[in-house]
Amino acid sequence: MPLGKEILLELVGIKFKYPSEKRKDKHEWLLNVDYFSIEKNWAISLLGGNMIGKSTLIKLITGTLPPISFNCYVGSIKVDGIEYKLPVNPLKMKKLGIVAAHQSDQMFPELSIWENIELGCPYFRVNNSLKKSKRDIVVDKLKKFELLNSISIDSPLGELSGGAIAIIKLLRSTIWNYKLLILDETTANIDNNNRKVCFQLLSEMLFENSSVLLISHTNNDHLKFREISNDKYVYKIFTINNNNVIPETIDYLANRGVNTV
Amino acid sequence: MKNGNKFLFLFDEKRMLIHSFLHSTILIFLVFITLLIARRYDSVASFLKTLDLIFKSTSIYYPITIGVAIVISCGEIDLSISGGFAFYSMLLLFLSNFKWDPIIVYSIVLFFSLLIGFLMGFLIIRLRVPSLIVTLGGSYVLYGIAFLINFILINGGKSFSLEKKYLIPMFQCSWLWALLLIIFLFFIKYFTLHWNQHLSTGIDNNAAQLAALPVFRVKIFAYIMSSILCFLSSILMFIGFNNGGWDIGTGKGIELIAIATAVIGGTRISGGKLNPINVGLAAALWQSFKYLSDINQDVKPQTQELALGLFLIIVAVFSSKNFMNK
Numbered sequence: 001m002p003l004g005k006e007i008l009l010e011l012v013g014i015k016f017k018y019p020s021e022k023r024k025d026k027h028e029w030l031l032n033v034d035y036f037s038i039e040k041n042w043a044i045s046l047l048g049g050n051m052i053g054k055s056t057l058i059k060l061i062t063g064t065l066p067p068i069s070f071n072c073y074v075g076s077i078k079v080d081g082i083e084y085k086l087p088v089n090p091l092k093m094k095k096l097g098i099v100a101a102h103q104s105d106q107m108f109p110e111l112s113i114w115e116n117i118e119l120g121c122p123y124f125r126v127n128n129s130l131k132k133s134k135r136d137i138v139v140d141k142l143k144k145f146e147l148l149n150s151i152s153i154d155s156p157l158g159e160l161s162g163g164a165i166a167i168i169k170l171l172r173s174t175i176w177n178y179k180l181l182i183l184d185e186t187t188a189n190i191d192n193n194n195r196k197v198c199f200q201l202l203s204e205m206l207f208e209n210s211s212v213l214l215i216s217h218t219n220n221d222h223l224k225f226r227e228i229s230n231d232k233y234v235y236k237i238f239t240i241n242n243n244n245v246i247p248e249t250i251d252y253l254a255n256r257g258v259n260t261v
Numbered sequence: 262m263k264n265g266n267k268f269l270f271l272f273d274e275k276r277m278l279i280h281s282f283l284h285s286t287i288l289i290f291l292v293f294i295t296l297l298i299a300r301r302y303d304s305v306a307s308f309l310k311t312l313d314l315i316f317k318s319t320s321i322y323y324p325i326t327i328g329v330a331i332v333i334s335c336g337e338i339d340l341s342i343s344g345g346f347a348f349y350s351m352l353l354l355f356l357s358n359f360k361w362d363p364i365i366v367y368s369i370v371l372f373f374s375l376l377i378g379f380l381m382g383f384l385i386i387r388l389r390v391p392s393l394i395v396t397l398g399g400s401y402v403l404y405g406i407a408f409l410i411n412f413i414l415i416n417g418g419k420s421f422s423l424e425k426k427y428l429i430p431m432f433q434c435s436w437l438w439a440l441l442l443i444i445f446l447f448f449i450k451y452f453t454l455h456w457n458q459h460l461s462t463g464i465d466n467n468a469a470q471l472a473a474l475p476v477f478r479v480k481i482f483a484y485i486m487s488s489i490l491c492f493l494s495s496i497l498m499f500i501g502f503n504n505g506g507w508d509i510g511t512g513k514g515i516e517l518i519a520i521a522t523a524v525i526g527g528t529r530i531s532g533g534k535l536n537p538i539n540v541g542l543a544a545a546l547w548q549s550f551k552y553l554s555d556i557n558q559d560v561k562p563q564t565q566e567l568a569l570g571l572f573l574i575i576v577a578v579f580s581s582k583n584f585m586n587k
Contacts, residue, residue: 105465
């Protein structure tokens with residue numbers, strides 16, 4: 001472990017397999033990460049093909065995997081030097097500022113836009129002044145991106161398009177003071193205009209001493225991410241290879257065939 | 262944006278409120294109509310007296326109904342309440358024979374209700390056993406224990422009615438508990454994030470899990486609440502209505518009536534929707550049906566079931582999404 005760096009999150013000896021994989025070979029792990037750390041002020045692109053465990057890794061970090069046998073987990077996660085054994089408590093991770101916006105649906109169309117955003121808060125109660133200040137920020141952002149032209153923040157979320165819902169999802173993850181924001185293909189399946197808005201919003205919500213991890217199958221997303229995070233963060237690329245998280249050089253994206261946004 | 266019409270969005274914002282208000286009005290109207298059909302009233306005072314009777318009996322059943330509604334609205338089911346209803350009062354009766362201090366006796370029964378709620382919730386959420394099976398099994402187990410206590414009391418020649426010192430006046434005031442319950446639920450709704458976390462879990466359990474919502478806490482809380490409210494209803498019935506006398510058959514089949522009442526009160530059976538006021542009004546409607554069939558000789562007792570069933574189907578059809586979309 002490098003000295004003198006401010007480590008935000010560490011994965012120590014993490015092994016994971018789904019219960020169904022147990023029957024094939026009990027030593028076959030979907031993920032087998034010896035050590036992986038994320039420092040403060042890092043912008044990380046995590047790359048890799050389908051079915052290699054990117055989303056599973058994120059769910060392990062955030063504790064959002066459905067309850068499965070304890071035999072499927074080994075290892076621990078350290079947040080700010082404090083160790084948490086797997087499986088971690090999702091609410092605890094949220095309180096520690098480890099938040100994720102997944103590609104798959106995690107929004108509630110019958111609740112209002114504000115209620116959906118409020119669900120990102122890790123606490124049982126929010127005091128009125130904090131609530132008001134956060135609500136004002138949300139209204140400002142949504143007005144800026146012209147999402148509140150014909151509706152109010154208290155309208156049902158289901159009235160918005162898929163692209164607009166992705167923006168709300170991003171806003172929910174960023175508004176409650178995150179430390180590590182994980183974007184797991186959040187911008188997948190949305191049009192270019194909404195994608196642009198998402199990255200613009202993200203660029204406004206990058207805070208000091210925090211880090212952002214982006215998973216996307218689109219090279220342009222990673223290049224745009226590198227561009228917006230350039231001022232505040234150190235850009236890093238990692239891939240999942242042989243069940244482990246491997247660092248890559250900065251030329252990795254260019255080698256994949258795309259080098260401009 | 263899916264729809265650019267401003268009027269439609271305004272309509273959407275207010276729609277839920279109007280829908281809920283309309284629902285309440287219809288339920289109140291039906292309660293009044295049922296009571297007016299039930300018998301001829303000599304004066305306004307006599308009508309108000311009947312209304313008071315309905316209100317008292319509703320407030321006894323309200324906790325158990327809202328308990329079931331809480332569980333349903335987070336996407337699960339609770340069939341254990343009829344067993345619980347028999348068990349908690351039987352346990353109280355059994356413990357009272359030891360002549361312990363009332364506070365100790367009530368605390369033990371309350372602890373059991375808490376434990377039973379927690380255990381059922383744990384089996385359903387952590388071990389992923391279907392809630393229908395766990396709560397059905399729980400109901401039979403609780404009934405079984407209640408019958409066992411009944412047997413012990415009969416063979417031991419013990420008393421089947423509570424001593425005076427156990428008839429705590431607080432439990433004779435059922436309306437006070439109903440009021441406190443409503444205040445508690447409104448506090449949770451307007452001053453905490455738990456209410457929306459609860460409804461979100463009912464709307465989509467997987468999405469709630471992925472959004473790192475406290476799904477375990479929400480569901481455990483729902484089962485513990487249901488169990489404690491079942492204890493409360495049972496005690497209110499035992500002390501307030503039966504005046505310390507208990508029959509083991511009391512409350513048999515109450516779980517189905519509670520589910521039907523919760524749904525008539527606007528609780529969506531698949532989860533995600535709960536209105537405590539309308540659930541109370543639906544419980545009042547059920548009590549007025551009971552009153553009608555009890556007091557009016559021309560109306561057969563089966564009529565209350567028939568009316569409840571019809572209302573249940575009508576409400577289910579009206580509240581179904583497909584109907585609203587059409």
